[in-house]
Amino acid sequence: MSDIELPESDATVSTETADGDDRPLRVESLTKTFGGILAVDSATFAVERGSITGLIGPNGAGKSTTFNLITGVHEPDSGRIYFDGEDITGLQPHRVAERGLVRTFQITRELGEMTVLENMLLAFQNQRGEALWRAVLPGVRGSVVDQERELLERAWETLELFEIDHLAHEEAGTLSGGQRKLLELSRALLTDPELLLLDEPMAGVNPTLEGKLLERIHDLTDRGYTFLIVEHDMDVIMENCERVIVMHQGSVLADGPPAAIQADERVIEAYLGGEV
Amino acid sequence: MTSDDVGDQDESRTQTREHEASQVATDGGTSATLPLETDAGARPRWQVDLGYIVLTTVAIYALITVLGLLTGLGVGGIFRQLQTVTFLAAAYALVVLALNLHWGYTGLFNIGVAGFMAVGAYGMAVLTAPPEGTTTPGLGLPLWIGIPFGVLLAGLVGLIVVLPALRIRADYFAIVTLAFAEVIRLTINSGALADFELLGRELGTGGGRGINFPLLESAIPRWVLYQGGDPAQGANVVGLQILTVTNQLGIERTVVESAVYTSILVVLVVIVFALLVRTANSPFGRLLKGIREDELATKSLGKNTDLVKIKVFVLGCAIMGLAGIFWQGRNGYVDPDAFLPIITFYIFIALIIGGSGSNTGSVVGALVFAGVLFEGPPYVQRIVTQQVDLPRPATVYDGVVALGAFDPLPLLGYFVGQLANVRFILFGVILILLMIYRPDGLLGHRSEPASPLHLSAEQSPADSRSAKRGGDDDGGDSSGGSDSDSDSDSDSAGVDTSTDNGDDDPLDSNPDDSTPDRGEPDE
Numbered sequence: 175m176s177d178i179e180l181p182e183s184d185a186t187v188s189t190e191t192a193d194g195d196d197r198p199l200r201v202e203s204l205t206k207t208f209g210g211i212l213a214v215d216s217a218t219f220a221v222e223r224g225s226i227t228g229l230i231g232p233n234g235a236g237k238s239t240t241f242n243l244i245t246g247v248h249e250p251d252s253g254r255i256y257f258d259g260e261d262i263t264g265l266q267p268h269r270v271a272e273r274g275l276v277r278t279f280q281i282t283r284e285l286g287e288m289t290v291l292e293n294m295l296l297a298f299q300n301q302r303g304e305a306l307w308r309a310v311l312p313g314v315r316g317s318v319v320d321q322e323r324e325l326l327e328r329a330w331e332t333l334e335l336f337e338i339d340h341l342a343h344e345e346a347g348t349l350s351g352g353q354r355k356l357l358e359l360s361r362a363l364l365t366d367p368e369l370l371l372l373d374e375p376m377a378g379v380n381p382t383l384e385g386k387l388l389e390r391i392h393d394l395t396d397r398g399y400t401f402l403i404v405e406h407d408m409d410v411i412m413e414n415c416e417r418v419i420v421m422h423q424g425s426v427l428a429d430g431p432p433a434a435i436q437a438d439e440r441v442i443e444a445y446l447g448g449e450v
Numbered sequence: 451m452t453s454d455d456v457g458d459q460d461e462s463r464t465q466t467r468e469h470e471a472s473q474v475a476t477d478g479g480t481s482a483t484l485p486l487e488t489d490a491g492a493r494p495r496w497q498v499d500l501g502y503i504v505l506t507t508v509a510i511y512a513l514i515t516v517l518g519l520l521t522g523l524g525v526g527g528i529f530r531q532l533q534t535v536t537f538l539a540a541a542y543a544l545v546v547l548a549l550n551l552h553w554g555y556t557g558l559f560n561i562g563v564a565g566f567m568a569v570g571a572y573g574m575a576v577l578t579a580p581p582e583g584t585t586t587p588g589l590g591l592p593l594w595i596g597i598p599f600g601v602l603l604a605g606l607v608g609l610i611v612v613l614p615a616l617r618i619r620a621d622y623f624a625i626v627t628l629a630f631a632e633v634i635r636l637t638i639n640s641g642a643l644a645d646f647e648l649l650g651r652e653l654g655t656g657g658g659r660g661i662n663f664p665l666l667e668s669a670i671p672r673w674v675l676y677q678g679g680d681p682a683q684g685a686n687v688v689g690l691q692i693l694t695v696t697n698q699l700g701i702e703r704t705v706v707e708s709a710v711y712t713s714i715l716v717v718l719v720v721i722v723f724a725l726l727v728r729t730a731n732s733p734f735g736r737l738l739k740g741i742r743e744d745e746l747a748t749k750s751l752g753k754n755t756d757l758v759k760i761k762v763f764v765l766g767c768a769i770m771g772l773a774g775i776f777w778q779g780r781n782g783y784v785d786p787d788a789f790l791p792i793i794t795f796y797i798f799i800a801l802i803i804g805g806s807g808s809n810t811g812s813v814v815g816a817l818v819f820a821g822v823l824f825e826g827p828p829y830v831q832r833i834v835t836q837q838v839d840l841p842r843p844a845t846v847y848d849g850v851v852a853l854g855a856f857d858p859l860p861l862l863g864y865f866v867g868q869l870a871n872v873r874f875i876l877f878g879v880i881l882i883l884l885m886i887y888r889p890d891g892l893l894g895h896r897s898e899p900a901s902p903l904h905l906s907a908e909q910s911p912a913d914s915r916s917a918k919r920g921g922d923d924d925g926g927d928s929s930g931g932s933d934s935d936s937d938s939d940s941d942s943a944g945v946d947t948s949t950d951n952g953d954d955d956p957l958d959s960n961p962d963d964s965t966p967d968r969g970e971p972d973e
Contacts, residue, residue, distance in 0.1 A: 245750060271752035283747035287807075288739050291908070292900050295733070296740050297751045303733030303902065304753075306761055310728045318732060319902045326903060330911050339910045345897070365752055 196223045198369055198400060199244070199275070204253035206236075206243055213239040215424035216253065221369065226391060226401045228411040228432075231421035232445055237404045238280055240421070241371055245277045246270045258368070272299065274368030278375060280404070282354040286347030290338065290357055293346050294329040297364035301325070329364065336360040336390065351378040356387070369400040376407055388414055412436060420444070495904065496727065499810040502893065506814045510535065510821035514829065521833045531829055533712060535821045540715040541777040542816035546800045547719070547726055547809060548769035554806035555730060556762045557742030559624040562611070563770055563797050565631025568789035569607045570771020571778040572638055574600030575661040576653055586645070586656030593669055597775055604771020605764045607634070612763040616756050631791065639786040658786065666779025671710035708780075715776050719813070722769060726809050736900035738762060742807075796824070799877055803884060805891020807898075814892060823876060831869035842867050 197220040206214040214236040221227045229237050242248045244255055246267040255263045257275050271277075285293050303309045303318035333339035336356045341349060346357060355375055362370055375391075376384050388410070391401055405411050411418055412432040420428040420435060422444040428435055435441055511532060518528035545563060552558040578596035579588025615626045637643060637655075644657030655661065673679040675689030681703075685693050696706045729735055737758050740748035749755050778784040796819065803823075804815020834840070840863035843849045849861030865872065888894065899905040 247746065266754075266756075267746070267749040268752050268754050271750055276752070277750055279747070279750075283744045283750075285740055285743035285747060287743055288736075288900065289897065289905065291905055292736060292739065295901060296736050296748065296753075299752050301733040304737055306729065306734050306765075309732030309734040309902075310725055315728070315732075315902065322733070322902050326901075326908060327911070334910070342908075342910060343906050361751070 197221060198223050198258050199402065200256040201240070201244065202254045202256070204240065204243055204255065205251045206239055206248060207251055212424050214243060214250070217421065217424070217426050218253075219419045219426055219429055221400060221402050222417065223400050224395055224398055225416045226395055226403060226414055228415035228418040229402060229404045229421065230406070230408070230411055230418060231427070234423075235421040236424040237421055238373060239424075241277060241373055241404065244270070245275065245371065271365060271367075274366065275371070276362045276365045276367035276369075277371035278355075278358040278362050278373055280373040280377070282351070282358050284346035284349065284354045284357055287345055289343050290333070290346055290349070291326075291329060291342045293357060293361055294333060294364055295322075295325055297361045298325050298328075299365055332360045332364055337386070352380060352383050355379050356383070359387070359390075363394070367399070369402065370394075372401060372403045372405075374404055374406065376405055376410055384410070495898075499727075502810055503813050503817070506817045507539075510539075510817060513822070517829070517833065521837050523833055523836065527832075531825070533709065535825050537708075537712045537715065537780065538825060539817045539820035540712065540719050541773055542797065542800055542820045543719045543813045544715070544722060544776070545770050545773035545797055546804070546812040546816045547722055548766040548773065549797055549801050550806060550809060550812040551726060551729070551738075551762060551766045551769070554801065554808065554812070555735065555738040555742060556759060557620065557745075558759065558763055558766075559620050560627045560763070560766070561624050561791075561794050561798070562627030562629075562631030562634075564789040564791060564793040565627075565634040566604050566608060566767040566770040567774030567777065567793070568631075568634050568638060568786070569767075570600040570604040570774035571784045571788075572600070572655060572661070573603035573771070574775045575663040575778075575784050576655065579653075579661050579663045581651070584662045585659050586654055586661045587652045588661065588663065589651060589653055593664060593666070596663075597772075600775045601768050601771045604774070605768035608764045608767025609760065611767075612760055616759060628791065628794075631789075631794065635786050635789050638789075656785070660783055660785025662783050665782030666776065667711045667782070668704070668707045670714060670779070671707040674710055674714070675707070711780070718772070718776070723809060723813060730809060730898055730900065732900075732902050734758070739900045799823075799881060802881065803892055805888075805893045805896060808891070808893060808896045809898070811891050811893045811896065818892065823873060823880060827869040827873040827876065831866055834866050840866060 199221040201220065202218050203216040204214050204218070205212075205216050217236070217240060229240070231237050239248065243250045246262075246265050246269065249264045253263070254261055257270070257273055260273075262270055262273065262275070285296070288296070301318075302321050303315075308314045308318055330339060330342075333342055336359065338349075338353055338356050338360070341353060341357075346354070349357060355378065359370075359372065359375060375387065379387060391403075392414070395401060403411070403415070412435075415432060417430065418428075418432050418435045419426060420438070420441050422440075427444055428438045428441050430438075514531050514535065515528055518524075518531065523531075545567065549560065549563055552560045574593075574596040575588065577589050577591045577599050578593055579586060579590070581587050581590040611627060611630050615623050618626065639658055641657050643655045644659070645652065645654040647653075669679070672681060675681075675685055675692060677683040677686045677689075692706065692710070693703075696703075730738070737748065737753055737755070740751075740753065741755050741758060745755050774789075778788060800815040800819035801812055802815070803818050804813065805811030841852075841860045843852070843860045843864050846861070846864055849864040852858075852860035884891070890896070897906065
């Protein structure tokens with residue numbers, strides 16, 4: 175495992191935003207209502223480059239909705255989302271992902287009747303063979319095959335990194351819950367992301383695997399990747415995140431280093447169900 | 451005994467002819483699918499798949515021939531049946547392949563197939579119907595304009611349907627397509643568009659009267675057989691070869707023409723099949739599968755799934771239009787009743803029989819459906835009524851009453867008389883049996899690689915590294931990965947380079963620079 179090179183993130187070379195602010199993701203007074211329910215209530219926060227930021231909060235605090243708003247699954251009622259200084263509010267999910275803001279899902283969304291390898295290969299951006307004419311026309315197809323071979327090599331490397339290469343030819347639907355989490359994270363990595371939004375990556379993962387997964391995430395942050403993680407396991411959040419954002423009833427309750435969050439009265443109250 | 455012997459001889463003779471027929475199909479297949487071999491390396495897969503198709507064809511042909519011979523139907527009757535089955539199976543194969551692209555690959559639940567076939571057929575018919583002398587005048591344009599127009603029109607209508615339907619869920623999408631197909635059929639059927647004037651020309655859909663257009667079954671073969679497509683000008687080079695042989699055998703020209711028509715359709719199926727196999731075995735095919743499995747996940751990987759869905763839907767509809775044209779082209783007449791929703795469900799049955807998500811399964815399903823389920827019962831009925839003089843009670847009641855008098859013949863006769871309707875029960879029974887015993891279709895659960903490479907044969911570099919270490923210890927670890935990789939695919943890699951040198955694709959001019967970097971323009 176150790177002799178395998180980690181993929182380099184584009185983020186290592188990416189420039190800082192115009193105003194010298196090195197926070198690739200900024201969310202400003204984001205609001206979303208579903209019917210009469212205020213799911214996200216003018217949430218404002220930012221994520222620093224090369225860091226692991228935790229997003230926590232009791233059930234129904236609006237964490238997943240915030241993820242959905244950032245990644246374009248839902249459109250916010252008001253507020254702005256900036257990624258690398260550019261306004262990405264209301265962009266389609268694939269446009270957001272193209273820019274290097276890639277997510278995983280709380281309930282894994284593996285492509286069940288495709289093999290693990292096919293799942294991985296799908297993730298690469300700008301594949302020549304994704305244009306129908308190149309995929310079909312003789313002659314041009316040669317270049318598609320060449321590229322496929324390279325992509326395959328990178329897919330294998332990443333599968334080895336996450337130690338699921340022995341499952342490569344299995345259909346993704348037959349994988350265990352933990353393996354699916356690994357597949358989703360490794361698949362997300364192959365999109366060449368800058369910032370990864372992980373929605374409960376440790377849920378259903380055994381402690382040994384959890385340790386390995388965290389190790390990977392730390393390695394990746396060292397390489398310039400940025401993580402925003404929703405997680406319910408407080409130990410994981412407090413031990414691994416540089417900053418923690420606490421959401422409660424749709425709005426940001428607290429935002430700071432883990433130690434400060436742990437000492438914050440309001441956070442404790444929110445978790446214990448007290449009056450805020 | 452003796453009659454059996456004669457039967458056997460006859461059978462073997464017809465078998466040879468079938469063999470020749472299937473040989474033709476195989477040859478066509480080989481030449482059209484050959485590129486698959488060159489670009490993806492050693493891929494016995496498509497040969498295996500072609501084997502399934504040929505095997506099914508031969509089995510169905512043999513079944514029809516044996517049944518016909520045993521009951522003394524005669525060579526003519528058997529030949530006619532084989533031709534009908536081949537034609538119908540090819541027409542079905544074309545449209546089932548298109549539906550498989552929609553539903554099997556992309557998960558687009560299109561239950562408006564008949565509507566898109568109608569658009570193709572009517573688009574062609576309105577353009578090519580003679581301007582005078584028929585009940586429904588057309589523009590009288592030549593077929594080479596009419597057929598592509600029908601295909602494009604079907605694609606265009608597909609675009610119109612898919613654009614608003616993109617935002618809705620799969621089940622609603624199904625309803626939209628079904629409703630649209632019915633809208634198309636009812637529009638064609640209505641008097642409003644039956645006759646109208648456009649730029650001084652009179653044309654229309656003919657409403658319930660339908661449209662007569664040039665009989666494709668003779669018009670298209672004539673272009674193949676005669677100079678200038680006109681029998682009066684004599685046979686051309688190809689025609690001379692074919693007609694000399696058939697004249698010697700004493701086969702009528704209309705029979706030859708319709709055989710040529712069927713052959714052209716078979717060639718079309720082979721071409722479409724080869725293109726769709728290529729589409730499936732590519733990164734584009736991977737996108738399709740991804741959309742089918744989980745569209746949001748695929749979107750979240752940076753894929754413009756809407757665009758892909760549009761492309762696929764339009765392409766599939768165009769193929770459906772083409773199938774509609776050739777299907778109705780055999781009658782030279784088209785009316786709205788040919789495109790009832792039941793047609794769509796026949797096509798679904800064929801796809802389910804073969805196994806959705808598989809191009810090979812689509813063709814096999816079309817063969818089995820058209821050859822056995824659809825054409826089988828009327829064939830049996832024809833044979834039985836020709837051979838045995840069964841009583842024909844008017845109602846099933848009479849048959850049951852006769853059963854009380856220990857005479858089963860009336861009931862049997864009633865049953866045989868109703869065989870054409872009994873097949874609908876057969877469809878249901880077959881579907882139920884399939885759901886229970888072969889839920890993934892006749893060919894079973896198939897994993898066709900969504901990649902131009904033969905993925906399942908690819909070995910993990912780690913595996914091949916360790917295998918190499920086991921083999922020779924002095925192999926350097928640093929180069930182990932790439933070495934072993936090239937070992938495992940050396941043959942295919944060799945073929946690749948040769949194809950690359952052969953074509954002048956601008957993208958290949960710098961083969962080193964093929965990293966999938968973001969900046970590369972792709973679409």
